[in-house]
Amino acid sequence: MEGSASHGLGQWVEKVVERTKKIGRDDPRRIIHAFKVGLALTLVSLFYYFKPLYDGFGVNAMWAVLTVVVVFEFSVGATLGKGFNRMMATLLAGGLGAGAHRLATLTGRSGEPVLIAIFVFIIAAIVTFARFYPAMKARYDYGLLIFILTFSLVSVSGYRDSQVLKMAKERLMTIMVGSCTTILVCVCICPVWIGQDLHNLIADNMEKLGNFLEGFGGEYFQESENDESNNDKSFLQDYRSILTCKNSEETMANLAKWEPCHGRFRFRHPWKQYLKIGSLSRECAYKIEALNCYLNSNTTVQTSNIEMKRRVQESCTKIGKGTGKALKELGSTTRKMRRSRSADLYIISSKTAGEELKVQLRMTKLENADILEMVTVAAVASLLFDVVECTQKVAEAVYDLADLAGFKNTDAAVSPESNLVQVQPGSQHVITISE
Amino acid sequence: MEGSASHGLGQWVEKVVERTKKIGRDDPRRIIHAFKVGLALTLVSLFYYFKPLYDGFGVNAMWAVLTVVVVFEFSVGATLGKGFNRMMATLLAGGLGAGAHRLATLTGRSGEPVLIAIFVFIIAAIVTFARFYPAMKARYDYGLLIFILTFSLVSVSGYRDSQVLKMAKERLMTIMVGSCTTILVCVCICPVWIGQDLHNLIADNMEKLGNFLEGFGGEYFQESENDESNNDKSFLQDYRSILTCKNSEETMANLAKWEPCHGRFRFRHPWKQYLKIGSLSRECAYKIEALNCYLNSNTTVQTSNIEMKRRVQESCTKIGKGTGKALKELGSTTRKMRRSRSADLYIISSKTAGEELKVQLRMTKLENADILEMVTVAAVASLLFDVVECTQKVAEAVYDLADLAGFKNTDAAVSPESNLVQVQPGSQHVITISE
Numbered sequence A, B: 001m002e003g004s005a006s007h008g009l010g011q012w013v014e015k016v017v018e019r020t021k022k023i024g025r026d027d028p029r030r031i032i033h034a035f036k037v038g039l040a041l042t043l044v045s046l047f048y049y050f051k052p053l054y055d056g057f058g059v060n061a062m063w064a065v066l067t068v069v070v071v072f073e074f075s076v077g078a079t080l081g082k083g084f085n086r087m088m089a090t091l092l093a094g095g096l097g098a099g100a101h102r103l104a105t106l107t108g109r110s111g112e113p114v115l116i117a118i119f120v121f122i123i124a125a126i127v128t129f130a131r132f133y134p135a136m137k138a139r140y141d142y143g144l145l146i147f148i149l150t151f152s153l154v155s156v157s158g159y160r161d162s163q164v165l166k167m168a169k170e171r172l173m174t175i176m177v178g179s180c181t182t183i184l185v186c187v188c189i190c191p192v193w194i195g196q197d198l199h200n201l202i203a204d205n206m207e208k209l210g211n212f213l214e215g216f217g218g219e220y221f222q223e224s225e226n227d228e229s230n231n232d233k234s235f236l237q238d239y240r241s242i243l244t245c246k247n248s249e250e251t252m253a254n255l256a257k258w259e260p261c262h263g264r265f266r267f268r269h270p271w272k273q274y275l276k277i278g279s280l281s282r283e284c285a286y287k288i289e290a291l292n293c294y295l296n297s298n299t300t301v302q303t304s305n306i307e308m309k310r311r312v313q314e315s316c317t318k319i320g321k322g323t324g325k326a327l328k329e330l331g332s333t334t335r336k337m338r339r340s341r342s343a344d345l346y347i348i349s350s351k352t353a354g355e356e357l358k359v360q361l362r363m364t365k366l367e368n369a370d371i372l373e374m375v376t377v378a379a380v381a382s383l384l385f386d387v388v389e390c391t392q393k394v395a396e397a398v399y400d401l402a403d404l405a406g407f408k409n410t411d412a413a414v415s416p417e418s419n420l421v422q423v424q425p426g427s428q429h430v431i432t433i434s435e
Helices: A002-026 A029-044 A051-071 A076-105 A108-130 A134-157 A164-188 A194-220 A246-256 A271-296 A306-335 A343-363 A371-405 B002-026 B029-044 B051-071 B076-105 B108-130 B134-157 B164-188 B194-220 B246-256 B271-296 B306-335 B343-363 B371-405
Strands: none
Touching: A002 A029, A002 B108, A029 A051, A029 A164, A029 B108, A029 B134, A051 A076, A051 A164, A051 B134, A076 A108, A076 A134, A076 A164, A076 A194, A076 A246, A108 A134, A108 B002, A108 B029, A134 A164, A134 B029, A134 B051, A194 A246, A194 A271, A194 A306, A194 A371, A246 A271, A246 B246, A271 A371, A271 B271, A306 A343, A306 A371, A343 A371, A371 B371, B002 B029, B029 B051, B029 B164, B051 B076, B051 B164, B076 B108, B076 B134, B076 B164, B076 B194, B076 B246, B108 B134, B134 B164, B134 B246, B194 B246, B194 B271, B194 B306, B194 B371, B246 B271, B271 B371, B306 B343, B306 B371, B343 B371
């Protein structure tokens, strides 16, 4: 029995170690974050160890410790948002609480608790309700919570502690010390910018869509049946994360708004435009989800409609490759913060392939074809037409972002003012894009 | 100027009042929640007003006030989760913090702060890292935060306050008083059960999908062109909320696990199965999103392929109506917590219509048809086949839920043991379903 118990424990420890390694490897910034929290806490606890510091605040120094623990978040944006909310709310509610206490004392010792209780009830109810406003919830939820907290603490403790103003001031000071320590440690040591993360996420998403589309033709028409086993098919599933990341994109954009200018991001970077690109990418991912179904049901129909498939293979693969390359290009220029319309070339080539596909479909002799067997092929073609349209919309949103965020124009061949794309000599196309 | 400023203010006030009304009307439980928070806060502040109560805790009574503000959440599940996390973490970390302080005092007055600082640093770093484990984050994130907080407060304040154990005990007691007051008010006055909300959300989602599918045929084939203006078309967009509600379903399921037995929900209600139904409904919503595109591009193709459309109209509409009714039936039986396989009849009729559609497509003469024009019709047909399959999967997941959750068998005509569906006399079908 003991042996099996220790064996079970051994397995459990092994599992935990394995997971810990994975969590650290997935994002090494997490390990640094853990040490940063430890450091910030150790720093504020100095207020207890050094007598001159402790004499200033006394037991109120614990608010500094408490502040560090609750305000320190993984990203700079979240930490700044919480710190700012906490400081502002403490300032406002502390003042209001002291005022409420002063007003209540005018009614005498017996009337005071009744009046304070009424104040607390009303303020708590109103501010709690205010937390349901979507605009308030998005950016000031924590501040509203701290407002109720501080107002109640200051006005209620006033009944037992006559130095209400002093208490409110000390609470504010210690919370400021705690918040500032947290913010300093968070920003100065390996900062995690949530704006940068959102930027990368949006670029990643476009690249994931691109990878699927680029590989779709080969998979659907099974160009390379022989080396199926040693291929990594993960690119066919990667896009799925885009389907459900709307909420996290919105949260990230809200937090990014708190971040100051960093790297190539300004304070008022157009975060809203990232949400627009994200939502258009999601539209595209829905089409891809539909395409993916035909990929999975591939084996059941591959023998019967193989003739029909061969006919459209070239154009379909071209559309997939074109939109895929366009989306990857858009992802890559966004990631590098470059202004470039090079993706337009790929979109145009997909559109051309789309026209070819339409002609091929029109010219197809149908006398001998089984209509049912071509339904899936037709559905795939129809989805690919939609994907081209989606890609065009994503591209336009990315160009808007480049304008709004002032990405640098490092692409010498493209002049954004005239919307004229000139390709290097040797290439066949000289294309004028009019919008 | 003054006039326009007061006019602008008037408009702003009007807007706020309008929004307030909307937020209250959308969910009147929010108004009750606001008053509940006010009540709970007023109740714990009694600790300050009554001398016998205050003498027990002193200034530590503020922890009770603080606890009410931060623990009181909208739903019972969230409140219980936070309250439980807070109490357990305070108990464990308080004990550990007192132990750490005792250990540190052994090294003498000068070594103590160094050792305490090292303890705080290590514990804060380890526990902060632990918050990244997905399983911990889902249910114990708040507990881990409070663990760091209490451990730091108790071990660090020990340096200035020799009665560490007394302090840890008082902190625990006041936090328990605050948590219990909050939980009592939250559960006893108009409780908001998040489990019930999740249950309703899942049922709603199935009904939304059903509404779309039921109406799809009529919209796509424009049966009722004349009364287009006075129709409410919102059912065509309602399903969109399902596409992105994965995260909130998961959060709700995690919180619902904290809730005790209530109404017809047991303590260990199979919440995981709700997530399964939710995710299958989402699969179905992705298909519907693809269908919806053809609905929107309807006007551009309606004249050209109208002949092709007329041919498949009846079967397509039947499939839509059948799956729509099946999903609405599944939603409605889930909502009422009934065990019934009545949706199977509709699924079978959709399958039959699907077979008819296949036959019709096979029999279609294509000599004169423009293949391009039938691509969209073929795509719609193909998506409808997929929707039938999806509906079948949703139905199976709902039947599993009925088994797992022990829904009552109120449908006399259906005997679940034999999987035999017998319909009332007068109906044409007596169908045996074998799986």
